[in-house]
Amino acid sequence: MRLPSLKLVAAVFALTLAIPAIAQQRAADGAAAPDANAVKEQQLLQQESRIEGRIDIPDTRARVLIQPAGRRWDYFHEITLHRVGAVVILGMLALLGLAFLILGRQRISAGRSGKKITRFSAFERFSHWLTAVSFVLLGLTGLNITFGKIVLLPLMGESAFSDLAQLAKYVHNFVSFAFILGLILIVALWIKDNIPRQVDIDWLKQGGGFVKGKHAPAGRFNAGEKAVFWCALAAGAAVSVSGLLLLFPFFGTNIATMQVAQVVHALIAVLFVALILAHIYIGTLGMEGAFEAMGTGEVDVNWAKEHHDLWFVEKQAQQGLGPSSATSIK
C-alpha cells in the first residue's frame, strides 16, 4: 500500500486546525452566530478615515457616521495655528522693530532733488490700494476669528464680541471679492516688470539695499520687490482658492476637504500677513521717499537714481526720445 501523499497529509492537518475557527462562528445550537460578519467600528476606522453608510432621510450628506479627523482639525486650529500665528506675526513685528532700531529710517543719500518723476499711474495706484485696503480688512477680520476670543472677548464681553465677530465674518466674506479683483489687476499690470533677470542675481549678491552706502543696480522693481510680488501672487492665489471653497460649502467639497481648505487658508494667511507687514514697513517707516510712489505716484529723482537706476535711465530715455523709440535697459 502506498503511503498517503504529503499533500493529503497537509490538507488534513490544515482542516483540523480550521475546524475550531469555524466552530467559533457558530452559536451553541449550531446556528451561525449573529455577529459572524458584523461590521466593527475600530476595524472600519483602520480601513478608512471615516465611516459612511446609507441613510433614509433625503440629506445624503448626513450619511457620514463618524469622522474622527474633526479632533485633529480641532488640534490644528486651537494649538498649532495659535502657536504658528503668534510666532510668525509677533516675530515679524519684533524683527521689524529691531530693523528700525538698528538700521533706522533709510534716507535718500543724495538728499531730495526737488524734481519729480512719475513711478505709478493712477490706475496702478488704484489697483494697489484696492488690494491693500481689502487685504488689511481681510487680515484683521481673519485674525479676529482665530485670536479674537483670546484678545478681544475678555475685553468686550460675549454679547458685544459676538456682534463684532458676526460683522467681521460678513466683511471677510464679501471684501474677499475686492481682494481677488485687486490681485488680478496687480498681476496683469506688473507681471512683465517682475520677471527675474540677470540684474536681480547681482542685486542679491550685493545684498540689495540693506548694506548701507552700496546700492546695487535695479530696474523698475528690484529683486526684493520681485520676491514680494511672486510671494503675494502665490499666497493670494492660495487664499483665494481655499477661501472660495469655504465660501461655497459642499460645492465639490466635503467636511474633510473643507478642513484641508481651512488649514491651507489659515497657514498661508498668517505667513501672508507677516510678509505684508514687512512690505508696509519698508514702504512707510523704513525708507524715505518710498511711500510717495504709491501716494502721489511721483518719486524724487534722487530716490529713483538711488534705488532704481536702470529704470530711471530708461524712463529718462522714454521722456527724451518719445515712447515709440524707447529702448529697454532691463
Place this chain on the structure above:
Amino acid sequence: MARMKFLCDADRCIDCNACVTACKNENEVPWGINRRRVITINDGKPGERSVSMACMHCTDAPCAAVCPVSCIFATDDGVVLHSKDLCIGCGYCFYACPFGAPQYPKVGNFGSRGKMDKCTYCAGGGGTEVSGSLEEYKKYGANRLAQGKLPLCAEMCSTKSLLAGDGEIIAEIYKERVLKRGYGSGAWGWMTAYKEGIAS
C-alpha cells in the same frame, strides 16, 4: 453629578427611525435639520449594522474648543449646549464635529448659514432664556432634563438599542447585554467622543 452620555447598541438597532421622528416632534426641529439620524453600514450585506447618531456630547468637545465666539460649552451633566444669541454661523463647529451634529437652517453660501442647531440632549438651550420657558422651547426645543426626564429618542426606542443617561450606568447595561448574548459590536463613537471604549 451624573455624566450624561448616549450609547447605541448597533446589534439591537432595527433602523426604524422612531428616534429621528421622536426628536423632530418633541423639539419642533426646523425643516432640513435632523438632530438625530440612523445610518446603515454595509446595507444589504451580511453583518450590516444600523447606528443611531446625534451629538454625542463629547468629552473635551471639539466644537466648543474651535468656536470663535466661545458660545458652546458643557454643563455640569456633561451635556454640550450652545447659545444661538452668540452664534455667528461661521461653520467651524461643523468642521470639527466627528459626528456631523452641528447643522444650519440654510445652505450657507457666503457664510449665510444662520444659527447653528444641534441635539441638546433634550436639555433646553445654552442661552439666557429661563429654563423650561416658551422662549427657550422655540429656540432650542424641549427641556426634558429639567423635568427629570431623559432625551425622548432614547426613551422611545422600541428595541432599547439607544440608551441615554449616566455614562456609567448605560455602560453597565451594555456590558451585561454583551455578556449574556455573547457578542457586541461595541459602543459606536465612544472612543472618539469620550476617549474610552467599553470592554466587552
